[in-house]
Amino acid sequence: MKFSGKVIKYGDNVDTDVIIPARYLNTSVKEELAAHCMEDLDPDFSKKVEPGDIIVAGSNFGCGSSREHAPVAIKASGISCVIAPSFARIFYRNSINTGLAILECPKAFEGISDGDKIEVDTDSGEIRDLTNGKVFKASAFPGFIEKIIRSDGLVGYTKTKLQ
Amino acid sequence: MGMTMTQKILAKHAGKEVCAPGDLIEEKLDLLLGNDITTPPAIDIFEKNSFGKVFDTEKIVLVPDHFAPNKDIKSAEQCKRMRDFARSQNIKYYYEQGQEGMGVEHVILPDNGLVLPGFAVIGADSHTCTYGALGAFSTGVGSTDLACAMAAGSTWFRVPEAIRVELKGKPGPYVSGKDIILYLIGSIGVDGALYRSLEFTGEGVAELSMADRLTICNMAIECGAKNGIFPVDEKTVAYLDPRVEGGYKQAPDWLFPDPDAVYEKTITIDLSKVSPMVSFPHLPSNTHAVGTFGKIKIDQVVIGSCTNGRLEDMQKAAAVLKGRHVAEGIRAIILPGSQRVYKQCLTEGLLEIFVDSGCVVSAPTCGPCLGGHMGVLAKGEKCVSTTNRNFVGRMGHKESEVYLAGVEVAAASAVMGYIASPAELG
Numbered sequence: 261m262k263f264s265g266k267v268i269k270y271g272d273n274v275d276t277d278v279i280i281p282a283r284y285l286n287t288s289v290k291e292e293l294a295a296h297c298m299e300d301l302d303p304d305f306s307k308k309v310e311p312g313d314i315i316v317a318g319s320n321f322g323c324g325s326s327r328e329h330a331p332v333a334i335k336a337s338g339i340s341c342v343i344a345p346s347f348a349r350i351f352y353r354n355s356i357n358t359g360l361a362i363l364e365c366p367k368a369f370e371g372i373s374d375g376d377k378i379e380v381d382t383d384s385g386e387i388r389d390l391t392n393g394k395v396f397k398a399s400a401f402p403g404f405i406e407k408i409i410r411s412d413g414l415v416g417y418t419k420t421k422l423q
Numbered sequence: 424m425g426m427t428m429t430q431k432i433l434a435k436h437a438g439k440e441v442c443a444p445g446d447l448i449e450e451k452l453d454l455l456l457g458n459d460i461t462t463p464p465a466i467d468i469f470e471k472n473s474f475g476k477v478f479d480t481e482k483i484v485l486v487p488d489h490f491a492p493n494k495d496i497k498s499a500e501q502c503k504r505m506r507d508f509a510r511s512q513n514i515k516y517y518y519e520q521g522q523e524g525m526g527v528e529h530v531i532l533p534d535n536g537l538v539l540p541g542f543a544v545i546g547a548d549s550h551t552c553t554y555g556a557l558g559a560f561s562t563g564v565g566s567t568d569l570a571c572a573m574a575a576g577s578t579w580f581r582v583p584e585a586i587r588v589e590l591k592g593k594p595g596p597y598v599s600g601k602d603i604i605l606y607l608i609g610s611i612g613v614d615g616a617l618y619r620s621l622e623f624t625g626e627g628v629a630e631l632s633m634a635d636r637l638t639i640c641n642m643a644i645e646c647g648a649k650n651g652i653f654p655v656d657e658k659t660v661a662y663l664d665p666r667v668e669g670g671y672k673q674a675p676d677w678l679f680p681d682p683d684a685v686y687e688k689t690i691t692i693d694l695s696k697v698s699p700m701v702s703f704p705h706l707p708s709n710t711h712a713v714g715t716f717g718k719i720k721i722d723q724v725v726i727g728s729c730t731n732g733r734l735e736d737m738q739k740a741a742a743v744l745k746g747r748h749v750a751e752g753i754r755a756i757i758l759p760g761s762q763r764v765y766k767q768c769l770t771e772g773l774l775e776i777f778v779d780s781g782c783v784v785s786a787p788t789c790g791p792c793l794g795g796h797m798g799v800l801a802k803g804e805k806c807v808s809t810t811n812r813n814f815v816g817r818m819g820h821k822e823s824e825v826y827l828a829g830v831e832v833a834a835a836s837a838v839m840g841y842i843a844s845p846a847e848l849g
Contacts, residue, residue: 281816282794288463328464
């Protein structure tokens, strides 16, 4: 998959409570979740995010709760991809399972600034900053994860398993 | 190459002799858990994809505890969705609010004898790692994982690298499992064990109660760990025997780490050197020993949750509060972790102590821990809480502050009106 958009940048340890505060978890309707995405960290997020935009953040992105509502809210807000040096493990699983593209790339965090326009190719792992001309390479997914992604997520993979 | 306890459990459930860090394996599961926040989306996926019947009606536990007793209409709808699913699928372990065995999920699963040493458990709740205290592999997942595992009875894992945590010495006064895990998280950071298993070992294990071990494993996720796990000893067996149907006398003979198991590193903690700890806003790793900071005035205290809502926690709170009163202007909210703990508080006279000292005593619920209900914070308010997270906005307004602590510090703080050590009470 190829994505391009402007970068919205955050620091380390962006937790699931700021991605989608628990007070909104009395619903799992994705549009309602998207309306409150990031609101305790960045109140302007829902106003400034445009379809295709890319979050570049620091390490341990998505730490905290197991709420799948977090990647769902990010994706429904229009974000196409999240790039970080590392992801918390449940968030990592949940993103794969719900089809939110994520890429692990420590150098991208250092080299990309808020507001830059970037292009991402999730197949090759190439991240191209069109604003400053820098190019970064993300870690490849383990083969098994790719199999899940190719099976149209875990649900598709499970259907094959059950047959 | 030898295996750690976690690796042995994973190999066993994958039908393999051995497994090594980095291996991706398909794992048969002994128990699955969901709550009223995470299960409704799992049910949506389960039904939308016509998964039909769950793989085993006796291996799924559903607990309405987060926004229950229902805090609003939408929460009521979510709880109803889970209740209807449990009924239609004939789920044996659906715990209705108020009924026998009900309470906060990670308090009741061990207390009801549902988790055994050597089990592989997943739960759509990040604190599912609690059950490692019983020598089980147990970890949190999301709703899609839960939905698929409810259908297939299995899930995939990447076998984790291990960090050994060697415990030695004896904890001093007012030091509990909570202080030990906050100390560890403070030492290694909130991603210090990312994707790893935390394997607790050493002579210090014997000094810890089961409540301490459950609290320690409960917060393994707060340093990024996939799971935390304790060896099974006499205390584990004594804990399980009266709780497990048919009794429990001995752990599986394969359930121990090999002498040549490989650990990425070993962290040694001398329990006698750990002080009562407090995690300042807004990360659990932002730890300070009580007594090393000035007076921090507070507005609220919460004692309870899956981290510290067990009988032992209630007894410790009562020991501090007995004959004392909550400071003027402070709200102290105590949430026994289950109906059983609540009743034990009643029969042991703890409820009377709580009420006489000016505390609110609530029904078992996760409510305030995640800013749901029963103790949400206003802008600028500060709370000392025995819960597990102090992220921005965790317990209410984004400009409120949560200070994580053990039960005795929380209770002492309620009496003093600022973050205090029980030793200050005289």
